[in-house]
Amino acid sequence: MAFTLHDLADTIDARAAAGGDASYTRKLLDKGAEHCAKKFGEEAVETVIAAVENDRTNLINESADLLFHLLVLLKARGVTIQEVEMALGQRTSQSGLQEKASRKSE
Numbered sequence: 001m002a003f004t005l006h007d008l009a010d011t012i013d014a015r016a017a018a019g020g021d022a023s024y025t026r027k028l029l030d031k032g033a034e035h036c037a038k039k040f041g042e043e044a045v046e047t048v049i050a051a052v053e054n055d056r057t058n059l060i061n062e063s064a065d066l067l068f069h070l071l072v073l074l075k076a077r078g079v080t081i082q083e084v085e086m087a088l089g090q091r092t093s094q095s096g097l098q099e100k101a102s103r104k105s106e
């Protein structure tokens, strides 16, 4: 069976609950949400560079780093992947352009 973001989120939950610091995830979380956000930003920039350079292998690897750091950031702020999926699910009844227009009128 394919490895999913839910599997990764479960691993991150387990690392957060475990004692000690022999874990990169735990190290990030112990440094706080602001540090996790900074790391996510760095990975986003590296992903952008890979995309602009049209480096397919790097784009895949940087995207994996980016998604891992997003899940750690969500964990640091107490947001679950299910909540993000719910937000995406609520958008399926309208197009991206409609969703953008509705935000402008708020």
Ligand SMILES: N=c1c2ncn([C@@H]3O[C@H](COP(=O)(O)OP(=O)(O)OP(=O)(O)O)[C@@H](O)[C@H]3O)c2ncn1[C@@H]1O[C@H](COP(=O)(O)O)[C@@H](O)[C@H]1O
Pocket (backbone or CB within 6 Å): 008, 011, 015, 022, 023, 024, 025, 026, 042, 064, 065, 068
């Ligand atoms: N998917 C990942 C994953 N992707 C990227 N990374 C780490 O993210 C870091 C990003 O690279 P950088 O060069 O930006 O970071 P760095 O210079 O090493 O780190 P800093 O000292 O700057 O924080 C690397 O150290 C990668 O190993 C990950 N670390 C862990 N996971 C997953 O999380 C699981 C739990 O990992 P641990 O918490 O380490 O047990 C692992 O089994 C993996 O499935």
